[in-house]
Amino acid sequence: MELKKCFLYKAIPTTNTGEPFFGWIGGCPPACFDKEDTSLMGYLFYMTFILPNKQRQISIFLPEDWEIYLNKDRYPDCAIKVIEHDVSLEGITIELQNPVIIKHNIILYKECCDTETESEPFLVKLGGKPRLVQNKKFYYDQLEKDGYSFYMQIDEDGYPLDGLLKGNYPFCYGALYLYAKQNNSIVENIIAGYWQST
Template identity: 45%
Template sequence: MPVDNKINVLVERTDSIVYHAESDLRKDQGKGWIGGNAPDFFDEQDDLIHEGNQKYVFYLTLVHPFKPESMISIFIPEDYEEYLENNIYPNCSIKVIEHPISTESTKERFTNPGLIKHIISDGTLSNDEKSMDQSFLIKVGGNPRLIQNEDYYFTKLREESFSFLFQVDEDGYPETLIHDDYSYPFGFGSLYIFAIIGATEIEHPVAGFWQFS
């Protein structure tokens, strides 16, 4: 990603990068995937993901838009009530982990039974204002498209110098993504990821909060 695009996307926030989910699995792993098995980086990482009796399932992984050697993977608790009650940083129980590029594992230890694997498309640069009216699975940079625009979601994030990095929006789910008899993980909502965004580095991605309609 050219430097000027990074400035437009993460500093001036006039542009954003949008991604979509595609069901054509004959492609390579694209820019990541949603559903399916976790990256093989996590094959022996149960202790990193699970916490005591609280088990987690894999949600998605995205090639870092500004660090092509890295991926950002997201895990959500199996227990919906757990992350419904803990939905705002620093008490957001969604796990966001940056790690080296990995292929999909053959093991199903973290697989979410409610999701059918889809590939995440290449990102396309979009004017941020126009992106607010688009359907997308992931939007990197620009400004977050919020469901509830309340300051308390941002209070602690701002105190600790976190800035918006990307969101995952369930409005962008294909009809083929959710198994029958399963619900949308975020209640037809959106998950917002933040990070410490410096002049040269993007560090410590975290789940800032999630909202539903």
């Protein structure tokens, strides 16, 4: 099931208080990851996002070794971890911080039809169709055959112009595409489908 309505989110400095936020990029992962987890060995925290209407949250972790996720860039072998969990505040596990990303909060800034998003910059797009960096079917063909559909996109075109990165773009100025099993309002098994670079 494809959401016809889209929700667009952007990143703002954490010093901008007062606006409700739906997660954060950079910083420490949520507190639920403060307990030791060997499955995250060799991974760094990228971002976390509170899912609408679910009272749940997803956190995304990237392999510390860029070559790993460069070579495993798509389903069914995508090396990027997407973990769903209860809503949680930021934790204290600095060992999982990504040193190139300065923490920013994620806020909702626009609700619109999919057709209105074609040239609009965003950090996160939830719903609608993916805005592909490379329109090549081999990225999503197997996902669709296995019953997955596009859920959300994290796009580096929507990074703030200054203050977020102090190093290279994790996706080479590209985008990460998350897919899920969706049936009406039920969204399950959210995964990293693939990422693309420019």
